[in-house]
Amino acid sequence: MIHLYQITGSSSFAARAALEEAGADYEVVNVHPKQRNLDPSFAEVNPLQRVPALRDGDATVYETGAVLLHIADRFPAAGLIPPIGDPRRPDVYRWVMWTANTLHSAWWPLMMPGFMTTDESGGVGIRERGITNMAKHGAYLDSQLAGKEWCLGDQFTVADIYLYMLVGWQSFVDDVQVGGAPVQEHFARVAARPAIARARELDDLTPDFQRNHPDMRGGELI
Ligand SMILES: N[C@@H](CCC(=O)N[C@@H](CS)C(=O)NCC(=O)O)C(=O)O
Structure with a gap:
C-alpha cells in the first residue's frame, strides 16, 4: 500500500x-x-x-x-512517462527538473518575500525581482508549449501535472499570471481531466x- x-x-x-x-x-x-x-x-x-x-x-x-x-x-x-529507451523520456526529466528547480522556487519571492531577507524593507525589492523573473519563466513556457497539447506534445505526463499545479498558484498572488495563452490554455486542458478534477x-x-x-x-x- x-x-x-x-x-x-x-x-x-x-x-x-x-x-x-x-x-x-x-x-x-x-x-x-x-x-x-x-x-x-x-x-x-x-x-x-x-x-x-x-x-x-x-x-x-x-x-x-x-x-x-x-x-x-x-x-x-x-x-505518465514514456518507457526507458523512448527518446521522449529525457524530456520528462528535463521538464520535471526545470519545474522543480526554477518554477517551483520562483514562487517564494512572490509569496513570502519577507522571509527571504533580514532587511525590514527588502521584501519589496525581492518581490519586484520575483515578478520580473516569473514573467521570464512565463515567456519561456509560452515558447515551449505553443502549438502543443501537453509538455511532450501528444502524451500527457507527470510534467503536465507539476506545471499545472504551479501555474495554479497564480491565484494566490494578486498581480501575477504565468505566461500568456499557451500556458493558460494548457492549465485549462489539465484542469478539465477527470482525475485532476477529482x-x-x-x-x-x-x-x-x-x-x-x-x-x-x-x-x-x-
Ligand atoms: N522542495 C520541496 C518543497 C516542499 C514544501 O515546501 N512543501 C510545503 C508545502 S507547499 C510543506 O511541506 N510545508 C509544510 C511546512 O513547512 O510545515 C518539494 O518540492 O517537495
Missing part, C-alpha cells in the same frame, strides 16, 4: 493528482501544517518534514519532482486553485 503524506492544497496536490491519474490504490496521511511532529512516521519518510512524501513498501521518496517520477515509473500502464475535489480546491475552506486541511480545522 502507498501512503501519501500530504497537506491538502499544498505541493502534495501534484502527488495526489498523479496517483489519481494512475488509478493507484493509496492512503493519505494528513500532516498538520503547524505540528509536523504529531506523527513520528512523517520524519522517518522525510527528515525535512515537508510534503509531499511517500512510503511505498520499502521505498520512501520525497521532493515533488522525485515523487512524481516514482509514481510515473510505478504505474507504467498509466503512461484530486482538486479531494484537496478541497476550487477550479482556479483557491481553497474552499482556507482554515481547513484534510477536513480538519487548523
Whole structure:
C-alpha cells in the first residue's frame, strides 16, 4: 500500500493528482501544517518534514519532482512517462527538473518575500525581482508549449501535472499570471481531466486553485 503524506492544497496536490491519474490504490496521511511532529512516521519518510512524501513498501521518496517520477515509473500502464529507451523520456526529466528547480522556487519571492531577507524593507525589492523573473519563466513556457497539447506534445505526463499545479498558484498572488495563452490554455486542458478534477475535489480546491475552506486541511480545522 502507498501512503501519501500530504497537506491538502499544498505541493502534495501534484502527488495526489498523479496517483489519481494512475488509478493507484493509496492512503493519505494528513500532516498538520503547524505540528509536523504529531506523527513520528512523517520524519522517518522525510527528515525535512515537508510534503509531499511517500512510503511505498520499502521505498520512501520525497521532493515533488522525485515523487512524481516514482509514481510515473510505478504505474507504467498509466503512461505518465514514456518507457526507458523512448527518446521522449529525457524530456520528462528535463521538464520535471526545470519545474522543480526554477518554477517551483520562483514562487517564494512572490509569496513570502519577507522571509527571504533580514532587511525590514527588502521584501519589496525581492518581490519586484520575483515578478520580473516569473514573467521570464512565463515567456519561456509560452515558447515551449505553443502549438502543443501537453509538455511532450501528444502524451500527457507527470510534467503536465507539476506545471499545472504551479501555474495554479497564480491565484494566490494578486498581480501575477504565468505566461500568456499557451500556458493558460494548457492549465485549462489539465484542469478539465477527470482525475485532476477529482484530486482538486479531494484537496478541497476550487477550479482556479483557491481553497474552499482556507482554515481547513484534510477536513480538519487548523
Ligand atoms: N522542495 C520541496 C518543497 C516542499 C514544501 O515546501 N512543501 C510545503 C508545502 S507547499 C510543506 O511541506 N510545508 C509544510 C511546512 O513547512 O510545515 C518539494 O518540492 O517537495
